[in-house]
Amino acid sequence: MGQCETPANIQAPNSIVDTTHCTILGCDSGYPGLKRQVSVFHQANASLHYHFNFLHFSYGARLGFSRMDDALTEWDTIPRHVIFKFHGYQFITCHSEAFISFEFYLAPFQPLLWGMFVGSAVIVIIVLSLYEKYKNINSPGPCCSWSFVLAIIFEEAGFVPMRLEKQEFFRMVAGGWILMSVVLTNCYNGLMISNLNSPLPRTNIPETFQDLICKDKKILNLYKQQADLTDWIMNTANLSRIQSLDLSDSPMCYKILSAPNLDPPFQFLQLIMVTFMKIKLLHFEIFASSSQLRLPPEPLTESISIDDIVILLLSQGYNTFSPANFNSSFPGNKRHNNMPQTNAAIINEVAKCEKSVLVVEAFDMGFRFHDMTKQYFWRKFYKGKDILNFALVGWTFEGEGNSKVPQYFQYLFESGIQERLDLEISMRKYSRNSEYTIPKREDDPVRLDGAILTLFILCGVLISSSVLIVVFELLVDGPLREIYIFKFLKFDPTHRLSRSPGQKNEVPLLYRISKFYAGFRKIWVQFLADSQVIISSDYLAAPPHYNLKVGVVKRQGQPIKVEKHFLAPVAAGSENATRYPTRYPQHYYPYPHGYPCGYPLPATRYEN
Incomplete structure (x- = not known):
């Protein structure tokens, strides 16, 4: 990832050669802003000559385009440079996993409101009970205060004795409680209806590129502990599984999709291959330097960042980098003609909200996110919180002498002209929706995959518990105790459960439980009878x-x-x-x- 430099003879007038352009990742795919900046050379009455192999030229002024974090570029030795943008990668996804949570039954009210509501109910019950006791108000019907309070909460009619309902004190207390219960109950019902019709809460939403790693996440912890990972780094970089375009699909790992390219076929694959080359060149320089000094080579982890480790982990062959039904055997010209279809397939696959992400440049993230949110308005998209391979990029000038070209470049960016032009290009790019094939929106009725499923779960748990209790009671004291299997489980002193001679009889666990329940019930019934x-x-x-x-x-x-x-x-x-x-x-x-x-x-x- 060395700087891409262009030898420029600034004394030659009015002749411009612009055959190929430099990019952030290399010098072979074209930088779209270079054509607009040749006007700087017109104004300075200078010429720009591009040469791919700039190492053969050691004379004249040289113009370079490189990254500020590039370990292969010695920025301290370059006297003039103009930084004009930042570069990196972020991802967009709508993938998430739903989970069942009963927390939203308490979510409509805050904890303080719940506490005040329960406390008020307890106070009303105590006050009414004491009032009935000291006023000697009795009735042959069930007139308990707690049943009346609960009936009001659940919007039911509670029984109130005639003597009690004629008391002014009861009317004042009950009237205030009814008013508060009606307001709170209706508010709770309205919020709960909305929550029950909404989808289940979402979780496992990827937030960083580290969340996309499928295996060997322990390497990240070893890197943070400053362990020597030189062997693992070089083995991973030398295997170069990406170069063989092993695009097999793994349902357990994320699909990392990106904009289509010529060679390699996707932008993220290009980033991986450039990272491989950078690591190999760094290792060669470290080895050569240590050989000259006759010292042991320093660990490679001291010269690379954690973003490089993440890229290596993503390149191990577990993740997929192509959309479904992508044919990597097409030649370059046919692949170039199919780029719009490939881009549309990538966007549509991400919009399915399966386990896939779309990697875009950080500069274009805002436009892409707004565009996809607008086109697929029924989907909830999420942006990654980190920027992979983040760096400042700019132009470098060497041997410029008294030329005004660096100063004109600086004026071009500081005036905001370059930024405005880049903004216009991005807006026009994402205003064209030809790459979208909008599917028909599905109707979203109330289904069992929503929060309403929790109601059936609660009902099923209560019914199952009641059925188990009834069955257990029938086994202990009901007609089911006469069935054969229960007779077999009952302990009979004359029946030897263990056929082996010399072993003692063992009482089955179910029989012990049934006898314990029968004894407890007998004691409880006797206690109730004695208390009458x-x-x-x-x-x-x-x-x-x-x-x-x-x-x-x-x-x-x-x-x-x-x-x-x-x-x-x-x-x-x-x-x-x-x-x-x-x-x-x-x-x-x-x-x-x-x-x-x-x-x-x-x-x-x-x-x-």
């Missing part, structure tokens, strides 16, 4: 020949089947208590004014 009020036969107004007690029921020495039921609570002073004073005597209640809200009243049902 014992109602004897006279409270139930049972016939006198029935000697009824909860838990022990006999009819003249013959056992009777007893089933416990939890009925709705009956408050003192109610219609039933007035109609049946024997069945509901007030002095037997632990609460003088009846059971509190939601307290279950036990009763028995007897059968012959």
Whole structure:
């Protein structure tokens, strides 16, 4: 990547030879701005003669075009140079991967609002409960405060006793809570509908060229640790897999697409090959210098940048650099004629949002990104955050003497004329949409690949959990315990599970779990039964020949089947208590004014 210099005889008048131009990467493909700058030589009454092999000329003034970071160019020894632009590569992509996240169920409200909402609900429940308790407001129906508050949140009608709803305090508290709940609930519903109809959140979006590396990323860490990678660098550069145009497609790696070229067929491949040549030349110079000084050669990693390491990692043959159905066997002239079709194929393949990126020059990134976003407006494109192979570029002048050519070049760029011309060229280039073949936009109805999928996941999890609980209960206490497989799993002391003599019987794990669940349930039922009020036969107004007690029921020495039921609570002073004073005597209640809200009243049902 040495500088491309043009010997110029500045004394010869009015003769200009412009056969070929220099580029940033070499001297064989043409720099489009050189033709506009020959007017500088007209004004200075000088001639410009281009020679490809400038090393044969050691006389006269020389004009060069090179990069400021070029290790092969000694910028300190060049007295005059004019920097006019920066050069590098960025990429555009719309590839991303969707992932399922339940975070957007909490996203409509900020954490502070969630905290205030939950805190307000708890305060309202506590206030209403205390008010009911100290005002002695009771009702035979389920009038719990927490169920009323939750019903308002979910836009349902909660039950409120008539005595309670007539209280002014309850109306003030409930009215404020209803107003706040209506506003917050409708805001939440509106935001959630938008989120559920939107696509799933995106992740794994490539941001740097290092994210495009398919394998051997550990080399980057070794380079940062200043390890000696000379052998690996030279082996990678000497293999030159890119030169053989091994363009095999790998679905696990990114496609790195770029503008079509003549030889090599793509711009990014040209960057890789130039990097190979630069590394080989650097290694040769380091080896020659160390041989003259009779010193061990310094590691090659001290002379190359991390961008060169990234380019080497991308050139190992895992990534693809051509679009689908590209034929690299075409000759140069036919490949030149097919450049518009190749460019259109590259753009369309990137617009499919598959695992591919489009590499463009950093100077043209803004125009290309705006153009693709405008043409494919239903796609979300992303720009890379780093610039690969970044450097300042400019003209260098050697042996110019008293010539005014360097000064005129400086005037040309400092006045903004050159920048304006480059801007106009880029705008005209991207205003032509012939390279785009816009596909028909697909309709985007609500599909299961969106965020609405999470609703089905939540519903499926709850239903599956309930089914498992029901099956487990049936296996323990239901009819399914009589099936053969469950009988086989039950522990039988007379059945030897291990057929080998001398081994002890082992209890299956499922049987242990079922016995533990049955024992726990028995203790819990007994606890609930002991916590109920014992109602004897006279409270139930049972016939006198029935000697009824909860838990022990006999009819003249013959056992009777007893089933416990939890009925709705009956408050003192109610219609039933007035109609049946024997069945509901007030002095037997632990609460003088009846059971509190939601307290279950036990009763028995007897059968012959």
